[in-house]
Amino acid sequence: MMNHSMKNQDINLASGTMITGKWHGKSYQVIKCLGSGAQGTVYLAHSPAGRVAVKFSKDRSQATTEVNVLKELQKVQGEPLGPSLYDVDDWVARGRNISFYAMEYIRGLPLVEYLKVKGFDWACILMIQLLKDLERLHREGWIFGDLKPENLIVSEPGFRIRWLDVGGVTLIGRSVKEYTEFFDRGYWGFGHRKADPQYDLFAAAMILVYAAGRKRFEKQQDSKKQLLEYIKNHKRLSSLQTVLNKAITGKYTRAKDMRDELLQQINETSSPQTRYYNKPVKPSRKMQQKRRRRKRGWMAMLVLGVFAAGLYILYLKLYVM
Amino acid sequence: MKKGTLKQILLITDGCSNQGEDPAAMAALAKEQGIAVNVIGVIHDHQSDDSGIREIEDIALAGGGISQIVHTKQLSQTVQMVTRQAMTQTIKGVINQELQNILGDHETMEDLPPEKRGKVMEVVDELGETVDLEVCILVDTSASMKSKLPTVQEALLDLSISLNSRMGNNQFCLYSFPGKRHATNKLMAWTPQIDSISSVFTKLASGGITPTGPAIREAIQTFSKTSRRSFLSDDESFYEESGY
Structure with a gap:
C-alpha cells in the first residue's frame, strides 16, 4: 500500500523454497503462503522445531519493532499472549538482505x-x-x-x-x-x-x-x-x-x-433470539415468512371450523327442537 | 542530551504545478536547511496523469521526505502515516550517520545483527515519541481541489489528534496556495494544536495557477521565523508579516 522510499521488497515465494538465516544459520522450507497484507507476508514453513510461521515485513523498521514487542510479550508470565518468537534473521537472496522472523504457527x-x-x-x-x-x-x-x-x-x-x-x-x-x-x-x-x-x-x-x-x-x-x-x-x-x-x-x-x-x-441476559449460525440470513427470513403464512392458514381453518360448528348447532336447534 | 526539532513541510496537492520555480528544486533547498518535504497526492479515481505523479515523487525525493498517492477517502490515515514515517526516516538518517562515524565505512542499521538492530530501533522509536516537531502544512486550493477540501480539513484535525498524543511538542502552521498577492496565503500561524479550522478553506482561488515551487519557498521562510520567534516571543505578529 505505501509507496515511499522506505519500502522493502514485495516477497513472493514458491512452496519448497529454502530460506537460510545469515546470522543464526537456521533453515526454513516454505510450505505455503498464510496471508499477505499491507504490512507484509506470512508463510507457513518447516523448521527444525516443527511448523512455524515466517513473516517478511515490507518495512524493516516495522519488522524490528514487531520483534521487540514479541520479545516483551514473552516475558509476561502465564499463557502466551502473542505468538512465541523463534528466530530473527536476514536472508540473503539475489544479493539482497531480506529480514524475517519465525514465530509459532497458531492453527x-x-x-x-x-x-x-x-x-x-x-x-x-x-x-x-x-x-x-x-x-x-x-x-x-x-x-x-x-x-x-x-x-x-x-x-x-x-x-x-x-x-x-x-x-x-x-x-x-x-x-x-x-x-x-x-x-x-x-x-x-x-x-x-x-x-x-x-x-x-x-x-x-x-x-x-x-x-x-x-x-x-x-x-x-x-x-x-x-x-x-x-x-x-x-x-x-x-x-x-x-x-x-x-x-x-x-x-x-x-x-x-x-x-x-x-x-x-x-x-x-438469556438470548431470546433464535440462533442464526450456519444459516444464511436471507433464506431463514423467507422461511420465517413462510411459517407465518402457514400459521395464518391454520387460523383461517380454525375460524371456518368454529363457524361451521356454530351453524350446525343452530341447525340442530331450529330443526330438531 | 539536547534533542533538536524535526522540521517538515507537508504538501497536499492534486496535480501539476505551472508557475514559478521547479518545486523539486525548492524541496532540495528545504532539505539543505534541515526541512524534510513530504507530499501527499490526492487524485481522482479516474486520474492517471503520470507527469503529475512523477512531480509528486520528485518533490519528496529531492526534499528527503516521503510521497504517497491516495484517493480522497484514505486521506486521514495517510496524512498521519506519512508524517510519522518521515519522522522515523529522518531520525534513522541521523542515527545511520552517527553509526557510520563510529563504525566507519558504509555501516548502517540494516548491517547490524538483528539483536543490535532491535536496540537501535528502540532508540529510534523513543526519539520519534519525544522529539519536538514543526510541520508547515501547504494545501493546494486551486479549483480542482475544491471537492476534496472538506476531507483535507478532517485529515488535518486527525493529524493533530495523532501528533498531540505524542510526548514531544508540536507546532503546526497552515498555508494555502495560490494566494492573492503572494504564492501562499496564511490560514493559521504557528500553533501547538489544530483545533478549529472548520471555515479555513472558504476562500478558494479560481484560475489555473498552481505555483507549487514558490509556495515551498515561502513555506521555508516560515521556519526561520519560528526560530526567531523563540527568542522574541512577544513579537509574533511582526515577524510573521515581515517575511514577505
Whole structure:
C-alpha cells in the first residue's frame, strides 16, 4: 500500500523454497503462503522445531519493532499472549538482505471468519477471554493498540482467542501509531491516541459492535451520538448497552472491570433470539415468512371450523327442537 | 542530551504545478536547511496523469521526505502515516550517520545483527515519541481541489489528534496556495494544536495557477521565523508579516 522510499521488497515465494538465516544459520522450507497484507507476508514453513510461521515485513523498521514487542510479550508470565518468537534473521537472496522472523504457527480460524459462521453469543465469550489477556498486558505497562478482528484468531482445538498480529502494541503513555478507523477512539471523537488501557477497551467494545451487525460503518456529522444511538437501537447490543457505553466513554480504567460487568450482563441476559449460525440470513427470513403464512392458514381453518360448528348447532336447534 | 526539532513541510496537492520555480528544486533547498518535504497526492479515481505523479515523487525525493498517492477517502490515515514515517526516516538518517562515524565505512542499521538492530530501533522509536516537531502544512486550493477540501480539513484535525498524543511538542502552521498577492496565503500561524479550522478553506482561488515551487519557498521562510520567534516571543505578529 505505501509507496515511499522506505519500502522493502514485495516477497513472493514458491512452496519448497529454502530460506537460510545469515546470522543464526537456521533453515526454513516454505510450505505455503498464510496471508499477505499491507504490512507484509506470512508463510507457513518447516523448521527444525516443527511448523512455524515466517513473516517478511515490507518495512524493516516495522519488522524490528514487531520483534521487540514479541520479545516483551514473552516475558509476561502465564499463557502466551502473542505468538512465541523463534528466530530473527536476514536472508540473503539475489544479493539482497531480506529480514524475517519465525514465530509459532497458531492453527485456527481468523476471528473475522469465525464471527461469520458463529453467533453473537460466541463473540461475547471470546471477548471475555480477550479482556482477561488485555488485563495481563495492561498490568505489564503495554496496550494492544490496533485491536481488531483481523489481528485475532480463534485457535483450534479449544476455541481460545489468540493474538495474531501484535505490531500495534504500544507502551502506556506513548502514542498509538497503528490503528484502524472503525476501532479507533480518535476517529469517533471519544479521545486522543495516547496509549492507555481505555484505548484498548474502546476497541474491544467496537469489536462487539462489529460482531453484532457484522459490518463496519462510517462516522457521520455527530459521530459520538451516532455511535451511542446505534448501540441503543441494535437488538443484539441494547442488552449490553451499559457495559458498551462505559467502555466507549472511557469509564473503565481496567480490563478486569469491563470483563466482570460483561460477564454479569451475559449471565443475566438469556438470548431470546433464535440462533442464526450456519444459516444464511436471507433464506431463514423467507422461511420465517413462510411459517407465518402457514400459521395464518391454520387460523383461517380454525375460524371456518368454529363457524361451521356454530351453524350446525343452530341447525340442530331450529330443526330438531 | 539536547534533542533538536524535526522540521517538515507537508504538501497536499492534486496535480501539476505551472508557475514559478521547479518545486523539486525548492524541496532540495528545504532539505539543505534541515526541512524534510513530504507530499501527499490526492487524485481522482479516474486520474492517471503520470507527469503529475512523477512531480509528486520528485518533490519528496529531492526534499528527503516521503510521497504517497491516495484517493480522497484514505486521506486521514495517510496524512498521519506519512508524517510519522518521515519522522522515523529522518531520525534513522541521523542515527545511520552517527553509526557510520563510529563504525566507519558504509555501516548502517540494516548491517547490524538483528539483536543490535532491535536496540537501535528502540532508540529510534523513543526519539520519534519525544522529539519536538514543526510541520508547515501547504494545501493546494486551486479549483480542482475544491471537492476534496472538506476531507483535507478532517485529515488535518486527525493529524493533530495523532501528533498531540505524542510526548514531544508540536507546532503546526497552515498555508494555502495560490494566494492573492503572494504564492501562499496564511490560514493559521504557528500553533501547538489544530483545533478549529472548520471555515479555513472558504476562500478558494479560481484560475489555473498552481505555483507549487514558490509556495515551498515561502513555506521555508516560515521556519526561520519560528526560530526567531523563540527568542522574541512577544513579537509574533511582526515577524510573521515581515517575511514577505
